[in-house]
Amino acid sequence: MSSDFLFGLNDRPSIMKLLRKLLPIVAALACAGVAYGENVQQILTDAQVAYQRGDMPTAKRNFELVMRLDPTNKTAIGFLKMMKVQEAKDAGGSNVEKALAQLVIPQLQFKEATLGSALDFMKRKANELSGGKQSVNFVVQPGVDQNGVTVTLNLTGIPFTEALRYIGELANLSFVYQKYAIVVKPKGAVTASATPPQEPAPGQ
Helix, strand or coil: CCHHHHHHHHCHHHHHHHHHHHHHHHHHHHHHHHHHHHHHHHHHHHHHHHHHCCCHHHHHHHHHHHHHHCCCCHHHHHHHHHHHHHHHHHHHHHHHHHHHHCCEEEEEEEEEEEHHHHHHHHHHHHHHHCCCCCCCCEEECCCCCCCCCEEEEEEEEEEHHHHHHHHHHHHCEEEEECCCCEEEEECCCCCCCCCCCCCCCCCC
């Protein structure tokens, strides 16, 4: 029998003493692991809440923090991918907004017009003022009442984008310019992506 083995048997009190010292350290490390997991989950929750209320900078910052702490987090990966696609669409939307800002409506008169009729007017006006070069497709999100909300305006020499802003203020709406559409949403709601409008079939 080796001397090392005999030493282990004879030194049992020392081993037990060492174990008693190690147990608090192991327990502390386990608690730290739990706290770390809870911290990541809280940041992820905060990111999702920010996304739902439309605060994209905060949402993106928190999702990226989650990725630094947990690079394989599928939820954060999925949200960041969606936000990247949305940012690309928003970049195209800024060009649409600039083009529409160049269109000046000589006279804009609405007297208790429904939101739906006001949007139809704006759609026709964009086509008319641009000579058919600038078409507008409004995508109305759920929660927007096109018939119950009315708009009264009397404006002259107003840029198209400013006229929409006035309509939004009166109806408590936001207009989000995207590459293929202008999304109409309640203020504070998350913007849904608009898909390219389908070309009508020949003869329609």
